[in-house]
Every structure is written in C-alpha cells, then in structure tokens.
Amino acid sequence: MEIEDLPRTFDTLVIGAGPAGVMASLHASERGPVLLVDAATLPRDKSCGGMLNEYAQEFLSAYGALPDTMRLEPHWVNFRYHDWDRRILKPTALRFANVDRKSFDEWLVSLLPDEVTVVGGAQAVRFTEDTDGVDVVLKGTDGAETTVRCENLIGCDGPRSSVRRSIGAGSVATYVTLQDFCVLEGDIEPYFDCIYMRHIGDSFAYAYVVPKGEVAIVGSVFYPKTRHPHVKHEEVLSALRAALPLGGSVKREAWVALSVRHTHDVVRGRGRVLLAGEAGGFMSPTSGEGISYALNTGRLAGLAVAGHDPAHALDAYHGMTEHIAANISRKLKWLPFMESRVGKYLAGFVPTPVVSNVTKGL
Numbered sequence: 001m002e003i004e005d006l007p008r009t010f011d012t013l014v015i016g017a018g019p020a021g022v023m024a025s026l027h028a029s030e031r032g033p034v035l036l037v038d039a040a041t042l043p044r045d046k047s048c049g050g051m052l053n054e055y056a057q058e059f060l061s062a063y064g065a066l067p068d069t070m071r072l073e074p075h076w077v078n079f080r081y082h083d084w085d086r087r088i089l090k091p092t093a094l095r096f097a098n099v100d101r102k103s104f105d106e107w108l109v110s111l112l113p114d115e116v117t118v119v120g121g122a123q124a125v126r127f128t129e130d131t132d133g134v135d136v137v138l139k140g141t142d143g144a145e146t147t148v149r150c151e152n153l154i155g156c157d158g159p160r161s162s163v164r165r166s167i168g169a170g171s172v173a174t175y176v177t178l179q180d181f182c183v184l185e186g187d188i189e190p191y192f193d194c195i196y197m198r199h200i201g202d203s204f205a206y207a208y209v210v211p212k213g214e215v216a217i218v219g220s221v222f223y224p225k226t227r228h229p230h231v232k233h234e235e236v237l238s239a240l241r242a243a244l245p246l247g248g249s250v251k252r253e254a255w256v257a258l259s260v261r262h263t264h265d266v267v268r269g270r271g272r273v274l275l276a277g278e279a280g281g282f283m284s285p286t287s288g289e290g291i292s293y294a295l296n297t298g299r300l301a302g303l304a305v306a307g308h309d310p311a312h313a314l315d316a317y318h319g320m321t322e323h324i325a326a327n328i329s330r331k332l333k334w335l336p337f338m339e340s341r342v343g344k345y346l347a348g349f350v351p352t353p354v355v356s357n358v359t360k361g362l
C-alpha cells in the first residue's frame, strides 16, 4: 500500500519492522488498528549473525515453530570463546538456533494479524505530540509526505533511533560491525566462535565466525569511532583464512550495533511515545545479543499500549520493563573486567565448565 492511500488515524503507530516493532504491533493490535512502517523495503536486509539464543527460542515457541526454510546448516551451534594468540578454546553449553536473518524477519512479519497494516519504504521523518495524540509525518520512496495521527507512537527504529533523539533522549554510542560471507572450502566446527586477537589493536573488540550452509559469516566488531575498520577487518580475515578453510567473500556488510555503557542508556519514552528494542537501549552490553531483548521489550510495549489508557501506557511500560533494565545494569558491572586485557588473560585459566556457566548469565 502507498502511504497516500492510508487511513489518516490509527490507535497505534509503530516505527521499525524489526523484532521489536513486529512484537509491539502484534500486541498493540489487541486494542485496535495499528500501522507498522519501515523505511526499508520489506522484506528487509539487516546485517546479523542470525544466532537465536535460548531466551529468543523460548520466547518464539509461544508464536509457533520456526519454519525449516529459515534454518541454515548446521541447525544448532554452540557458543565458544577463542583466544586466538594463546590457542585457548572454551566451548560452552550455550546453544543457538542458526537462521537466515532475512527469512527470520520475514517470518516475524507474517505472524501479524489483519488489524496491523504494514508498509515498507515509509520513513517517519518527524512527529508532534499534543495532549490527545501524536501526529507523525511519513515520507514515501517518491518523496511525498503524509501525516497520520495515533494515540500512541512506539519507536522501534533501531540503534540510530530518530524517535529517541526527537524526545530529547540523545543517542547511544554504537559499535562498528563488518561481516563477510566467505565461501567454505572445507568443513569448520559447528561453533559460534567469539575470537579475541590482540594484534588487531585496542579499537578491536572481537571477531566471530559461524558456519551458514555453503558459507561462513566472518564478523568484526570495533569500538565506537574506530578509524579504518575495513583495513583492520582485512587483517582479521587474513589471520582467519590462514587457519580455516575460508574462501573468497561473496558479500560484505557494514552496520552498527548499540554499545550500551550506562544504565541511563535505557530510555522507555516520553509522554505518549514508547521506545522498544535497540531504540530504547535494550540490548545485552556484554554479548551483543539483541534479538531476545527486542522481542521482549516490543511485546511489553505492545501490551502496555493495549491494556492502558493511552496517556498512561508509558507508566505501565516502565513497571513492566524494570526486570530488563535490572538485567542490563547487572551485566554492565561485568563489562569493564570482560573488556580489560587482564580479564581476557585470566579467562584463559578459568575451567571450561565455569566459563560455560558464567556465559549463561551474559
């Protein structure tokens, strides 16, 4: 549907069709009509490792079985720490479902009921709030603008959320991420390897390798404001290619992910505007896992809107998400140690079962 043809009022408008936006829309629709818009054409392409952790798997089991068509070989991978320089491997019991992210996102959207109107290629450019509702200006791919009114707006627009900035909450710093899809020229072990390499320098957080059928994703994560990440990523690729059967790259993606550093990075919204997923600062500060946080907070934002007077939905959402903010706050206490050279060094001496246990909480 073109944005010019949309009805001019909805009970709820949700910005961003990622896991937070889909769950927010699905549950908000229990109150009345919802409009879900995304600036990208749908199905969208979002850079991702495509690893669904146990919390995400459990959450999603309430919405139906993951279709086989989105699963990639091997279907399950375990998380493993890899200290590259010291050749130390610490496999853990953390088991991830290995999925194709684009198919996963498309499947999520397919769960939406008829009460949710979904429009891709529609960017929310600005909004104004008054005592009775919110007017949101949407821009289509042809540049034409349309205003839609709603009682509640839910911003699920990811790590660079403009909704968040518009309510004066400021942005959260972001990691720079690069991912290559390398042709597999032999077998690699069925692990989601998280790799520390000292020689790449202090701006390098970690790399990861995960098999995905005929290819393997090789990702690098750099701290905010890293200069020349592509050059450093090439160094990571060279080191890995020398040791693993990784052939040429068929695709490279550059993206950003939240780097949550403070408890005040979590912001639930203002007035009639709620924030969920990365837009609200909801993401694991220690593991970079974000899908389960997005699913959870999106669902809670939708339930808050569905079950409360529009003027008080945000208060309800505050209470409903307290345990998630506490979870992030607890993880933040581990972060300085995990990132320090000492922490990474000492981790090499910790018995594997202990590493496995601690990792469950990260």
Ligand SMILES: Cc1cc2nc3c(=O)[nH]c(=O)nc-3n(C[C@H](O)[C@H](O)[C@H](O)COP(=O)(O)OP(=O)(O)OC[C@H]3O[C@@H](n4cnc5c(N)ncnc54)[C@H](O)[C@@H]3O)c2cc1C
Pocket: 015, 016, 017, 018, 019, 020, 021, 037, 038, 039, 040, 044, 046, 047, 048, 049, 050, 051, 052, 053, 122, 123, 124, 125, 156, 157, 158, 159, 161, 162, 177, 178, 179, 219, 255, 256, 257, 276, 277, 278, 279, 283, 288, 289, 290, 291, 292, 294
């Ligand atoms: C390289 C990489 C690898 C990752 N790997 C994993 C992993 O393996 N497992 C895991 O759990 N997490 C992973 N994550 C994190 C995970 O992808 C995110 O935390 C999760 O997708 C956040 O969901 P969300 O719904 O909050 O936002 P997003 O999925 O980012 O969706 C936001 C949407 O908002 C839209 N949007 C933005 N601005 C506007 C606007 N103004 N108007 C309309 N639409 C707008 C965007 O187009 C986008 O589709 C990874 C992240 C990165 C960058």
